[in-house]
Each structure stands twice: as structure tokens, then as C-alpha cells.
């Protein structure tokens with residue numbers, strides 16, 4: 001398993017949110033977490049993204065407990081995992097700088113120093129201008145023509161696509177996407193879903209939190225159903241949606257569960 005959560009439990013002051021959650025993702029696989037609002041999808045993604053340790057259970061990278069690694073080693077693992085939040089949070093600068101920024105903060109200190117020296121000395125790369133990975137990431141989301149536009153002037157859908165490109169440009173092995181298309185129109189949704197499929201084809205593992213079951217059906221290899229703070233069922237979408245093992249999944253899919 002490349003990245004896995006094993007028996008994770010976690011809560012906040014108001015009480016437990018996740019209890020005994022296990023989920024994993026492999027290279028080239030898309031796993032969706034479906035569940036009603038407030039059930040803990042974001043909390044699970046943040047734990048997988050190593051933003052903070054779980055109260056109990058482990059997050060493993062290639063079978064090593066990430067919270068038992070040295071800080072340097074854990075930082076190395078975190079660079080392999082990139083998360084796109086529900087809010088794109090772009091800053092007041094051209095699109096290109098927003099995407100490049102994501103890449104820079106992910107670089108090791110020595111690479112950053114080298115990049116600064118290169119920029120200062122005006123080497124070939126600096127003269128050529130834009131990093132080709134940044135352009136490629138923007139091409140994947142169909143926004144290569146917006147490189148120079150201020151990110152704050154983009155539409156909501158475009159901003160979400162730039163946030164996706166920023167994550168891709170860090171060259172991660174795993175992408176964690178929190179409701180990547182909520183509030184987007186069908187056209188922008190299709191672009192993001194195609195970018196997810198493309199990432200998968202290139203061997204990235206993708207974990208998507210969504211409350212949109214149709215989306216889960218379209219994009220996933222496996223679906224995990226998160227209800228009442230735990231994954232009650234995992235399987236291929238056709239199994240989970242058409243012949244679930246757990247009656248609560250059937251009720252959730254049928255819209256019979258009230259939250």
C-alpha cells in the first residue's frame with residue numbers, strides 16, 4: 001500500500017469524528033470517500049495528508065508509520081502527497097505565480113537555494129521563463145492561456161482548476177481532493193474529472209472526498225462509504241451502489257438516511 005490509514009480515530013473538543021477508519025490508495029488508483037456532510041471526510045483527508053497526527057491508529061507510507069519517522073523523513077513523505085482544498089485559496093498574483101508557488105514550497109531547501117541562485121544569475125532556465133511543469137499542469141486543466149491573468153479575477157470554476165494545477169505541478173505521487181467540483185458547473189466538473197483520470201493514467205493515486213455519488217460512480221476504482229464516522233463499506237462503485245453489503249449504504253444511496 002502506498003498511503004494508508006489504519007484504524008484511525010480522531011475527534012475535536014465537541015467529540016469523536018472518526019472511529020476505526022481504514023482506507024488505502026495505490027498508484028494509479030482513484031478512491032472516493034462518499035458520505036453526508038459533516039461525517040468527517042475532510043478530517044480523514046487531512047490526516048492522510050499528515051497535517052496533524054491522529055488520536056489513535058496510524059497513517060502509513062509504504063508501510064511505515066509516518067508519525068514515527070524523523071521530522072525530515074516525514075517532510076520528505078509529505079512532499080509526495082498534495083492536497084487540494086475545497087476553497088482554492090489563490091493569491092493576488094498571475095496564475096503562473098500561483099502554480100509556481102506550490103512547486104517552490106515543496107522543493108527541498110537545497111533545490112530552493114539553487115533555484116534562487118539560478119534566477120539571480122539569469123541562467124538559461126530563468127531566461128526561458130516559465131517552468132515547463134507549470135505549463136503542463138495548466139494544460140491538463142485547460143488553462144494554459146490564462147498564465148498571465150490575475151488569479152483573483154478568475155471564475156470559481158477556473159480558480160478550482162488552477163488549484164488543481166498547483167497541486168499537480170508539485171509532481172506528487174498522491175493527490176487528495178476535497179470536494180473538487182462542489183459548486184462547479186458541468187463543464188468545469190468534466191475538466192476536473194478528466195484531469196483526475198489523466199493523473200490516474202500517469203500512475204498517481206487519487207483520493208477524492210465527495211458527496212456526489214454520481215461523480216463517485218464515474219471516477220472511482222473503489223468507493224469507501226463514510227457514515228457515522230467510520231467506513232462501513234469499501235468496494236468497486238458498481239458493487240457499492242448497486243448491491244451493497246451494508247443496509248445503511250443502500251439507505252444512503254437511496255436517499256433514505258436523514259442527517
Ligand SMILES: Nc1ncnc2c1ncn2[C@@H]1O[C@H](COP(=O)(O)OP(=O)(O)OP(=O)(O)O)[C@@H](O)[C@H]1O
Nearest residue numbers: 012013014017036037038039040041042043044211
Ligand atoms: N478543526 C476543527 N475543530 C473542531 N471541530 C472540527 C474541526 N474540523 C472538523 N470539525 C468537526 O468535525 C466534523 C466533521 O467535519 P469534516 O469537515 O471532516 O466533515 P465533512 O464530511 O468533510 O463535511 P462536508 O462534506 O460538509 O465538508 C464536523 O462536525 C466538524 O464541525
